[in-house]
Amino acid sequence: MTASVLDYIFNPRSIAIAGVSPDLARPNIAQAFVNSLKDFGYKGDIYPLHPAGGEIFGLKVYKNIKDIPNNVDYVVSAIPARYTPQLITDCVVKKVKIVHLFTSGYSEIEDHIGLELENEIVKIARSGGVRLIGPNCMGTYCPATGMTFAAEYPDQKGFPKTSGQVGLVSQSGGNTIYAIRQCAERGVYFSKAISYGNATDLNESDYLEYFADDDETRLVAMYIEGLKEGQRFKYAVKKALKTKPVIINKGGNTETGARTCTSHTSAMAGSAKIWRSFIKQTGAILVEGMDELVDVIVAFTKMPVPHGRNAVVIGTGGGVGVQAADDITNAGLFLPMLNPEVRKQLNSIYGTEAGSMFRNPVDSPPFGGVKNHIRAIKAIADSNDIDIIILHFGFDIWAMVSRTIPLQPFVETVSELVDIIKKPLAIVLHYCTDPKSRVLEDEVAHKFVNMGLPVYPSISRAANAISKYITYHEYRLKNLKDRD
Amino acid sequence: MTASVLDYIFNPRSIAIAGVSPDLARPNIAQAFVNSLKDFGYKGDIYPLHPAGGEIFGLKVYKNIKDIPNNVDYVVSAIPARYTPQLITDCVVKKVKIVHLFTSGYSEIEDHIGLELENEIVKIARSGGVRLIGPNCMGTYCPATGMTFAAEYPDQKGFPKTSGQVGLVSQSGGNTIYAIRQCAERGVYFSKAISYGNATDLNESDYLEYFADDDETRLVAMYIEGLKEGQRFKYAVKKALKTKPVIINKGGNTETGARTCTSHTSAMAGSAKIWRSFIKQTGAILVEGMDELVDVIVAFTKMPVPHGRNAVVIGTGGGVGVQAADDITNAGLFLPMLNPEVRKQLNSIYGTEAGSMFRNPVDSPPFGGVKNHIRAIKAIADSNDIDIIILHFGFDIWAMVSRTIPLQPFVETVSELVDIIKKPLAIVLHYCTDPKSRVLEDEVAHKFVNMGLPVYPSISRAANAISKYITYHEYRLKNLKDRD
Numbered sequence: 001m002t003a004s005v006l007d008y009i010f011n012p013r014s015i016a017i018a019g020v021s022p023d024l025a026r027p028n029i030a031q032a033f034v035n036s037l038k039d040f041g042y043k044g045d046i047y048p049l050h051p052a053g054g055e056i057f058g059l060k061v062y063k064n065i066k067d068i069p070n071n072v073d074y075v076v077s078a079i080p081a082r083y084t085p086q087l088i089t090d091c092v093v094k095k096v097k098i099v100h101l102f103t104s105g106y107s108e109i110e111d112h113i114g115l116e117l118e119n120e121i122v123k124i125a126r127s128g129g130v131r132l133i134g135p136n137c138m139g140t141y142c143p144a145t146g147m148t149f150a151a152e153y154p155d156q157k158g159f160p161k162t163s164g165q166v167g168l169v170s171q172s173g174g175n176t177i178y179a180i181r182q183c184a185e186r187g188v189y190f191s192k193a194i195s196y197g198n199a200t201d202l203n204e205s206d207y208l209e210y211f212a213d214d215d216e217t218r219l220v221a222m223y224i225e226g227l228k229e230g231q232r233f234k235y236a237v238k239k240a241l242k243t244k245p246v247i248i249n250k251g252g253n254t255e256t257g258a259r260t261c262t263s264h265t266s267a268m269a270g271s272a273k274i275w276r277s278f279i280k281q282t283g284a285i286l287v288e289g290m291d292e293l294v295d296v297i298v299a300f301t302k303m304p305v306p307h308g309r310n311a312v313v314i315g316t317g318g319g320v321g322v323q324a325a326d327d328i329t330n331a332g333l334f335l336p337m338l339n340p341e342v343r344k345q346l347n348s349i350y351g352t353e354a355g356s357m358f359r360n361p362v363d364s365p366p367f368g369g370v371k372n373h374i375r376a377i378k379a380i381a382d383s384n385d386i387d388i389i390i391l392h393f394g395f396d397i398w399a400m401v402s403r404t405i406p407l408q409p410f411v412e413t414v415s416e417l418v419d420i421i422k423k424p425l426a427i428v429l430h431y432c433t434d435p436k437s438r439v440l441e442d443e444v445a446h447k448f449v450n451m452g453l454p455v456y457p458s459i460s461r462a463a464n465a466i467s468k469y470i471t472y473h474e475y476r477l478k479n480l481k482d483r484d
Numbered sequence: 485m486t487a488s489v490l491d492y493i494f495n496p497r498s499i500a501i502a503g504v505s506p507d508l509a510r511p512n513i514a515q516a517f518v519n520s521l522k523d524f525g526y527k528g529d530i531y532p533l534h535p536a537g538g539e540i541f542g543l544k545v546y547k548n549i550k551d552i553p554n555n556v557d558y559v560v561s562a563i564p565a566r567y568t569p570q571l572i573t574d575c576v577v578k579k580v581k582i583v584h585l586f587t588s589g590y591s592e593i594e595d596h597i598g599l600e601l602e603n604e605i606v607k608i609a610r611s612g613g614v615r616l617i618g619p620n621c622m623g624t625y626c627p628a629t630g631m632t633f634a635a636e637y638p639d640q641k642g643f644p645k646t647s648g649q650v651g652l653v654s655q656s657g658g659n660t661i662y663a664i665r666q667c668a669e670r671g672v673y674f675s676k677a678i679s680y681g682n683a684t685d686l687n688e689s690d691y692l693e694y695f696a697d698d699d700e701t702r703l704v705a706m707y708i709e710g711l712k713e714g715q716r717f718k719y720a721v722k723k724a725l726k727t728k729p730v731i732i733n734k735g736g737n738t739e740t741g742a743r744t745c746t747s748h749t750s751a752m753a754g755s756a757k758i759w760r761s762f763i764k765q766t767g768a769i770l771v772e773g774m775d776e777l778v779d780v781i782v783a784f785t786k787m788p789v790p791h792g793r794n795a796v797v798i799g800t801g802g803g804v805g806v807q808a809a810d811d812i813t814n815a816g817l818f819l820p821m822l823n824p825e826v827r828k829q830l831n832s833i834y835g836t837e838a839g840s841m842f843r844n845p846v847d848s849p850p851f852g853g854v855k856n857h858i859r860a861i862k863a864i865a866d867s868n869d870i871d872i873i874i875l876h877f878g879f880d881i882w883a884m885v886s887r888t889i890p891l892q893p894f895v896e897t898v899s900e901l902v903d904i905i906k907k908p909l910a911i912v913l914h915y916c917t918d919p920k921s922r923v924l925e926d927e928v929a930h931k932f933v934n935m936g937l938p939v940y941p942s943i944s945r946a947a948n949a950i951s952k953y954i955t956y957h958e959y960r961l962k963n964l965k966d967r968d
Contacts, residue, residue: 175804177881182917185917185918225803251806256809256819264841289807317656318657321748323735325741325743326738328740329739334740359743394662435922435926
């Protein structure tokens with residue numbers, strides 16, 4: 001029942017936007033909604049609404065939704081909260097399916113008027129069969145149907161028009177934007193995303209249930225500040241996990257964080273301890289922060305499942321190797337000593353003295369030449385002791401020679417290896433310091449992303465994401481066994 | 485005694501570099517040492533050494549150090565390990581003060597030959613009054629005297645020629661480079677730095693004692709893999725702490741990390757638990773990783789000492805505010821609710837409804853105008869409840885409007901506030917996703933750095949660094965009281 005209504009969220013045949021100033025000299029956020037949909041290629045009808053009437057972007061501005069001659073599936077409300085009861089009353093008459101309330105000023109504010117208003121609009125909507133997204137949120141993104149709240153702007157990248165396999169359910173608009181953009185830089189795209197705010201009508205469980213059944217979504221990522229229905233959500237997570245991974249970032253894990261959730265989306269954040277045990281029971285993946293959410297998504301979408309936790313770290317630098325060893329261990333992966341046979345091979349390939357830093361991490365000679373690098377890494381990857389290969393490159397380490405000298409062989413080596421190595425392979429490009437070098441770093445990162453590889457900014461972040469990826473599959477394997 | 489010899493490390497009157505290929509068509513690392521010193525403006529004499537003789541970069545290449553007609557204070561060895569006993573024997577004859585062994589292949593390799601060679605060169609050096617830096621290290625950097633191992637290259641930034649107040653003692657060359665460059669981007673410069681490798685003769689305590697007495701060094705930062713003399717080091721840290729802060733990043737905190745230290749610099753890393761309690765006893769600041777080392781240095785050098793742990797976080801975004809609240813709390817700072825009087829002022833300044841997200845974090849209206857922002861932040865900063873002000877800006881949150889619109893007022897606001905607010909003020913520019921925006925981010929970051937402000941890439945990193953800065957001063961205060 002809910003599912004069929006929710007189809008309208010990502011695939012409405014027509015959209016009305018309330019609050020569109022018809023005066024281009026007075027830009028407002030509702031204008032931006034119209035503009036974004038047009039730019040993004042939304043195919044349905046777009047109806048701007050404003051009491052002043054007029055015309056904007058070549059579209060007629062209707063004074064009232066009831067004046068629109070055709071059906072309206074979906075309404076975006078960007079008008080002040082006090083006018084929304086009337087808007088929703090009109091939407092009921094117009095038989096609108098979904099109202100997305102971008103509008104804020106409801107239960108998240110301290111004033112009791114906000115809560116009363118929120119209760120009032122829910123009552124009107126429920127009695128008239130209208131479902132609400134929000135209030136106090138950015139709404140929906142679906143590249144396949146052209147739904148978006150962010151487009152390209154001259155000085156920045158907007159949201160990608162490319163569809164992917166990840167579904168995003170986020171209580172925060174900013175975090176939605178962050179996840180979509182960060183993922184795009186890493187070569188990961190979304191089937192659908194929703195920023196859902198106060199969740200006064202449709203809530204986290206509705207969205208999760210929808211994504212669980214959605215064939216275009218292979219993995220669900222969530223940012224949650226508080227649950228509206230705890231037990232239902234637990235059931236929804238377990239059900240979703242039967243067919244796809246669920247990754248959850250929970251905001252408000254401290255008392256102050258929980259207080260901030262209340263100010264932000266009126267959410268009751270609950271105890272971090274309870275959350276942790278709750279997530280552990282379901283088998284969902286709990287992450288800390290949006291960066292980790294993105295890192296874990298990258299592992300799930302860009303790597304085959306590792307057969308074990310034995311990693312090898314290969315790259316130039318001693319101090320960075322020590323840090324790598326600590327980071328790998330702290331993330332719950334292992335860094336086994338390379339076996340003597342492989343190390344003998346490395347010494348013979350590179351013509352180095354016995355006992356060079358080839359134990360693991362491997363401090364690879366920077367000027368070994370592409371063919372030697374390929375032979376060396378292939379020899380390591382073929383070893384039965386190794387499940388995961390992490391190759392890293394630090395731009396800042398090349399203080400005495402041009403860094404382009406070792407960079408080009410590194411890129412060439414990886415581009416050859418990507419077809420040869422069948423084990424999980426991750427690339428780490430250490431965050432570099434000077435702006436000029438960052439441009440170079442970005443170019444190289446995109447090359448690796450275009451090869452379909454997972455790219456991370458530090459060994460610590462790579463190891464942590466890969467470890468959680470493995471934990472999920474260990475859990476699945478264990479549960480399959482338990483069922484036998 | 486040691487101190488006077490150590491003066492030659494950073495201020496030698498002449499330098500000979502062993503292993504300089506006289507053939508420009510066959511570039512090697514020793515050539516790069518010569519080139520770096522020349523480019524960096526080293527004023528003393530430079531003598532390239534190579535058995536082939538000849539000329540390079542307009543300098544005569546001597547076949548043997550004994551052929552050099554003048555005194556030589558300092559020698560860089562970039563020749564294979566097996567030739568170094570003879571070189572050091574010659575250095576003894578020549579009455580050289582310091583030999584820096586860039587050369588590796590000693591006790592850090594598995595082969596017993598390495599350890600034997602290392603013992604041999606120490607014996608020769610000690611008997612002849614020559615002191616050794618390294619082996620297996622990058623050596624010294626001192627902008628005041630033109631000592632360096634990294635210069636400007638066409639495609640990248642080298643080391644800055646600007647002198648500062650920070651002294652760096654690092655067992656890893658890569659970490660030395662990383663710290664110097666990262667700090668430069670954040671507006672922090674070094675008095676002197678040393679990468680000291682295996683520490684077979686001069687060790688961590690020698691360098692720390694030197695920096696403790698060095699008037700040009702106001703703060704000592706260290707990266708250590710293992711101690712050569714534990715008790716002496718403890719005493720050296722306590723002594724240094726009487727006059728300046730000591731910040732220590734210890735590598736090799738896991739078993740695998742410790743094993744890697746041995747491969748890298750032959751260091752015995754010891755137990756992480758013992759280290760922690762050891763550092764706690766001395767009052768030095770223990771950090772995890774090089775990024776945190778740099779972050780803490782930035783707090784110490786760019787902020788007045790906060791009078792307490794009460795922070796306010798101001799910026800746009802709800803989800804980011806929730807994360808900020810968690811991060812601030814986890815770092816050991818507090819985020820007190822702003823008092824009703826201040827919140828009333830904010831509502832009146834911004835013309836917002838009562839209960840907007842002004843509790844703390846403050847979700848500041850992006851389009852409030854510079855004058856209003858200044859009034860609002862000033863009102864918050866004047867509150868007695870607040871010790872630290874953290875202003876943050878997220879480039880990625882501006883999905884619907886050009887991000888340059890809120891950015892310009894943000895920069896203007898801060899540039900006005902920097903003279904008005906006397907309390908510690910930190911800027912957070914959230915790491916942004918797309919390469920084009922990063923260029924903008926770097927430009928803005930440099931503006932703030934040039935205002936003398938501490939700039940961080942996340943609230944978590946800022947809060948953690950500030951918290952450790954406060955802990956150091958709390959410890960000092962407590963110790964002063966204990967002495968009364």
